[in-house]
């Protein structure tokens with residue numbers, strides 16, 4: 001089968017289209033023929049080892065010190081089941097599925113085997129493979145952070161970076177949970193963010209949300225420009241700051257803030273749970289959640305997709321089609 005392989009860390013030029021061995025499903029595994037995948041900010045970080053400040057060494061130890069241990073990127077996919085292992089009972093050949101392999105990666109290939117108990121679920125009939133492929137990365141991240149924040153209906157939520165993969169999911173999900181949402185984005189994305197459910201939109205190029213005198217129960221920072229030192233006066237008493245992107249210096253104050261104030265900082269990697277995929281699929285079926293899609297690239301031009309995602313300017317999700 002064809003796969004996009006990277007054998008060293010670096011710029012998008014390290015990505016090569018190669019012939020590799022097609023996987024064979026084990027007893028409890030399904031073999032998925034991949035129709036669509038995404039290139040996420042996470043793929044680009046892992047490819048380039050451009051990690052939040054202070055996490056470079058840890059990332060190298062985890063991913064491979066001198067060269068990548070897992071050489072096929074890609075954290076989310078959609079496709080159809082081509083074969084199943086003898087012990088599989090949850091899925092059948094021909095089922096349309098979408099999946100989140102997370103740090104297991106391996107979705108930038110024609111086929112992938114996954115355990116039937118992994119984060120893989122049936123694709124709702126009303127979703128295309130492209131839409132289904134873009135459900136998981138932003139959606140599960142936003143869901144996990146809101147769960148850890150114990151978001152309540154009626155709370156005021158500000159999403160900094162509301163036009164990215166995590167931001168577009170966070171705006172829709174916060175709205176779904178009954179919060180009043182403020183999105184922070186640039187002028188060109190204001191209409192989009194409003195259409196996703198934000199009641200208020202702040203253009204970060206012209207206004208600084210921390211200087212407006214407004215306060216929020218929950219602030220979600222997907223950009224890394226709203227650490228506690230900058231956001232604390234914009235948090236209500238009991239407010240939670242969700243640092244989706246945080247360097248080590250942003251995380252060091254967490255215990256001190258916890259001990260000395262009613263406010264809380266929540267950071268760290270989001271959980272990868274099959275229940276969250278099922279929840280997102282249910283919302284997508286009713287139209288309450290729709291992944292935002294920016295550009296599509298053919299599989300063979302995946303390096304161009306990486307270059308675009310590297311720019312930091314993508315809107316929602318970038319799709320690769322196989």
Ligand SMILES: NC(=O)c1ccc[n+]([C@@H]2O[C@H](COP(=O)([O-])OP(=O)(O)OC[C@H]3O[C@@H](n4cnc5c(N)ncnc54)[C@H](OP(=O)(O)O)[C@@H]3O)[C@@H](O)[C@H]2O)c1
Pocket residue numbers: 040041042045137138141160161162163164165166167184185186187189204222223225243244245267268269270309312313314315316
């Ligand atoms: N903790 C975790 O488990 C976890 C999980 C997923 C992702 N992440 C991290 O979260 C971050 C966000 O991921 P993502 O995939 O959502 O990113 P993304 O889609 O690449 O974000 C791009 C968006 O950010 C906007 N943006 C750039 N600078 C901005 C600013 N100063 N203020 C407001 N918006 C700005 C851009 O809009 P304009 O072009 O209009 O500026 C663009 O639409 C990444 O660093 C990723 O590594 C962490």
